Amino acid sequence: MATELLPDGTSPEKSINPLFKWLNDRLDLVSIWQLAQKKEVPIHKHSIWYYMGGITLMFLIVQIITGILLMIYYVPDLNSAHASILKINTRIDFGWFVRSLHCWAANLMIFVVFLHLFSTYFMKAYRKPREITWLIGMGLLVLVMGFGFTGYLLPWDQVSLFATKIGLDITSKVPVLGDQLATVLRGGSIISQNTLSRFFAIHVIILPLLLFGLLGIHLLLIQLQGISTPKSIKVSEVKYEKFFPDFIFKDLLVWILALNVLFVLVTFLPWGLGEEADPFAPAPIGIKPEWYFLAMFQFLKLIPAYIGPIEGELFGITIIGLIVLILGLVPFWDTGASKKLSKLATYFGLIVLLSMIIFSIWGALS
Ligand code: HEM
Structure with a gap:
């Protein structure tokens, strides 16, 4: 069998790069490289949907970076939460930009997750052997919605407080464990400091840990099983392209496009902040x-x-x-x-x- 060339153009045996040799002896980089060379992605009239998972991943990366930056100034305390967001929006250099990136990317990510879910659904990508990939995907959907729900309360403005109240009231109606779940999330019978502290911990620690675990398995399964081709497409109509470098290059171009959409929204429609929450005020109309x-x-x-x-x-x-x-x-x-x-x-x-x-x-x- 002819040996495939390495990224630097040399054959693995003849590689003279000592760092590469050192790493290869420990991590078997050549096998990983050969695996990447073998991986192929189907091309057909529905191929565009294969980019949705990758775009979701890109928005997730934006969320992690901007989330860490926001945590530097955000204070999860009833008396300071709103003021700390106001400070990020008005007094910290590029604070408004980072916060807007986080808020807009969250919404775009949830939108693209739905596109990804329904496109894999209609292409019937959930069938054998991808049942577990689908189930893990459902878990990811719950986590992503959980991020949205818990993050919404953190700025502690009037709308976020009352929307969370409604959300928790609905949660309490879930059969069997709903009431207990709502009480644990709320940290009592009313929304208070307990609620804010819990939502913050869930948003920045619990959900990210669960997400990384599930996403790791999701992506690993995709590597093991490859991308499916819908049954509705005839075998003769399918061509294949190499995952590396062809598909990954197109993937990056699509990421740049999605980033452009994000930057336009952030620049022209920066994320606002409502009045500070007052738990004793009547609920705003039409919440x-x-x-x-x-x-x-x-x-x-x-x-x-x-x-x-x-x-x-x-x-x-x-x-x-x-x-x-x-x-x-x-x-x-x-x-x-x-x-x-x-x-x-x-x-x-x-x-x-x-x-x-x-x-x-x-x-x-x-
Ligand atoms: C954080 C959220 C998620 C991320 C980052 C993610 C990422 C990805 C990526 C990169 C792929 C490979 C390319 C593609 O087919 O798009 C993929 C495939 C897949 N995903 Fe997701 N995904 C997420 C959520 C979901 C959800 C909510 C579902 C459905 C319930 C799902 C079901 C699937 C299935 C069935 C495949 C295999 C597609 C095939 O082989 O044709 N994923 N995912």
Whole structure:
């Protein structure tokens, strides 16, 4: 077998770079290089969706860097939280820029996670052998939404306080453990310093640790299993390109494009800050959660207080839970063995996606 060349153009045996040789003897870099050379990515009419996971990753990197920078000045204390954000926004050099990057990238990341979820869903990438990749993905979705929910309270402004109140009230209605979960998150029966401290710890320690763990497995599985090709594409219609350098180069170009979108938003629409929260003030009129919780919120609002003997919110949350469960377990009921179930999965996904869009727009306008 012909030996493949190393990045510096020499063959591994003849490499004269002593640092490379030293590292290779310990880390077997040649094998990693050869693996990267073998990896291929399918090219077909739906290939554009393969970039969504990478864009999510890029936004995550932005979040980590800007999050660490924000932590230098942010104070998770009821009397100082709002003032510390105000200071970041107005008195720290480029503070407004870093904060806006963090807020905008968070929203864009959640948006792209949904694109990634639905594109892998409709391409049926969850089927054997990628069931675990899908399940881990569902876990990542919960974590990403958790980041949004806990981060929203941290600036301690009026809207974030009351939106969190609504979120925790809804959490308390979750069957079985909802009440306990809401009490633990709140640190008591009302939103207080306990809540802010807990949300801060969850946002900067607990969720990142869980995210790194799950994401590590997600990415490892993708390396082991490669990228899937949808069954709807004929074998003759698929070409392949090398992951390195072809796909990775295009991936980087797409990252630059996504970064441009982020920078335009940050520059022209810098993230604002509302009035400091006052837990004793009446709730601002028309208070709504962030857009990614809006579909759920609007759906729950439409349900009457009681459906027969069952409380309306409990009924609504049970329905949402069932939908998430059916979606999460899709690799186990749409295995590809039955055409009927395959169609059902597609229609189910379409109904969920359309309902999410309609309820979100409805929620935003009402
Ligand atoms: C922090 C969030 C996430 C990151 C950073 C991430 C990253 C990635 C990357 C880089 C890929 C390979 C390229 C691609 O197909 O896009 C991928 C593949 C995949 N992801 Fe994710 N992902 C995340 C969340 C999710 C979610 C929420 C789901 C669905 C529930 C999911 C399901 C999958 C599946 C099934 C594949 C395999 C695609 C294939 O082989 O065609 N991921 N992910």
